Amino acid sequence: MLVISKEEVKSLLPVAEAISCVGKAYSELSSGTAKVPDRLGIETEKGITLVMPGHLSVEDALAVKIVSVFPENQSKNKPAIYGAVTVLDPSDGRPLALIEGAYLTALRTGASCGFATGLLAREDAKTLTMIGLGAQSRTIVPAVCAVRSIEKVYAYDPDGVVAESFETEMGGEVSVELVDQTGTAVSESDIVCTATTSQQPVFDGAKLKAGTHVNGIGSFRPDMQEVDLEVIKRASKVVVDTISGAMSEAGDLIQAIDAGVFSEDEIHAEIGSIVSGEKVGRENDGEITFFKSVGNAALDIAVANEVLKRALDRSVGTEVDLG
Numbered sequence: 001m002l003v004i005s006k007e008e009v010k011s012l013l014p015v016a017e018a019i020s021c022v023g024k025a026y027s028e029l030s031s032g033t034a035k036v037p038d039r040l041g042i043e044t045e046k047g048i049t050l051v052m053p054g055h056l057s058v059e060d061a062l063a064v065k066i067v068s069v070f071p072e073n074q075s076k077n078k079p080a081i082y083g084a085v086t087v088l089d090p091s092d093g094r095p096l097a098l099i100e101g102a103y104l105t106a107l108r109t110g111a112s113c114g115f116a117t118g119l120l121a122r123e124d125a126k127t128l129t130m131i132g133l134g135a136q137s138r139t140i141v142p143a144v145c146a147v148r149s150i151e152k153v154y155a156y157d158p159d160g161v162v163a164e165s166f167e168t169e170m171g172g173e174v175s176v177e178l179v180d181q182t183g184t185a186v187s188e189s190d191i192v193c194t195a196t197t198s199q200q201p202v203f204d205g206a207k208l209k210a211g212t213h214v215n216g217i218g219s220f221r222p223d224m225q226e227v228d229l230e231v232i233k234r235a236s237k238v239v240v241d242t243i244s245g246a247m248s249e250a251g252d253l254i255q256a257i258d259a260g261v262f263s264e265d266e267i268h269a270e271i272g273s274i275v276s277g278e279k280v281g282r283e284n285d286g287e288i289t290f291f292k293s294v295g296n297a298a299l300d301i302a303v304a305n306e307v308l309k310r311a312l313d314r315s316v317g318t319e320v321d322l323g
């Protein structure tokens with residue numbers, strides 16, 4: 001079995017190149033060729049561990065991701081999230097690779113924002129506001145920059161240390177301006193991305209200008225909300241990764257439905273059905289579009305499979321004999 005570390009994943013698959021893998025996963029999700037059972041979770045005293053298996057028939061990729069979220073770790077200077085993906089041989093079930101999974105998650109999340117932005121943002125989008133500057137933002141910004149010619153990134157996070165480290169890490173790639181409130185930044189942006197742990201809306205949807213595309217990555221429980229009702233009301237197209245995932249986990253949409261300003265029928269599309277041409281993407285420069293993602297194991301599997309293919313081609317990773 002090949003063991004592939006975080007640094008090896010980074011060198012094998014740049015964010016920009018992960019975007020097409022994610023696109024294939026979304027297509028398989030919407031066409032029904034991906035088998036992805038509901039994830040299993042085990043809650044223990046200090047955290048929760050999730051098990052996420054799946055198979056992509058077209059890609060012929062079989063894998064299981066295990067991800068643990070232990071919030072108290074941060075007070076001990078350890079990451080809150082650890083993960084690993086085991087890739088299996090679809091012909092005989094043999095474990096082929098063990099790949100570091102926390103960075104791989106960020107990689108596929110960034111790539112999913114890049115993919116949605118490529119389909120839904122205005123072609124001439126130049127300005128991005130990034131709200132929440134933690135792990136996911138570090139792959140979201142390069143992915144958005146890979147699909148649009150971004151000249152300016154406004155960046156906001158209430159944690160000053162996190163904000164400074166974002167500026168240091170991203171500043172070399174694109175012009176970054178840290179802001180201490182989101183209002184002006186949002187009103188001047190063509191694309192707004194949210195990737196926060198907030199339970200309440202993180203910007204005022206009334207400030208969005210016509211033609212803006214919004215990617216909402218954070219809220220993943222019915223009681224969490226990152227975008228306000230105004231965003232949902234003003235968006236002419238609400239697009240999701242899967243309708244079933246959105247209806248069970250996407251607090252932004254569930255709360256809008258509870259408030260009577262939105263309904264499941266008003267979801268424009270799963271993103272995979274825009275790829276297939278079954279549904280249309282952006283139709284004019286004035287539309288506000290909203291992509292709400294809660295994530296899906298299909299994305300992990302597609303990206304892990306590509307990492308393994310590249311590792312084998314380039315003889316990267318450490319071979320371990322399991323006997």
Ligand SMILES: NC(=O)c1ccc[n+]([C@@H]2O[C@H](COP(=O)([O-])OP(=O)(O)OC[C@H]3O[C@@H](n4cnc5c(N)ncnc54)[C@H](O)[C@@H]3O)[C@@H](O)[C@H]2O)c1
Nearest residue numbers: 109132134135136157159195196197198217218293294295
């Ligand atoms: N949709 C997906 O596929 C997907 C994948 C991975 C993570 N997530 C979710 O995305 C969110 C971000 O993940 P992460 O790994 O970057 O977390 P993280 O803990 O590394 O970063 C989250 C950041 O959000 C900031 N924040 C909290 N409240 C805020 C507010 N009101 N305004 C602006 N920033 C605020 C925090 O200070 C922190 O820096 C989490 O909710 C996570 O569960 C979604």
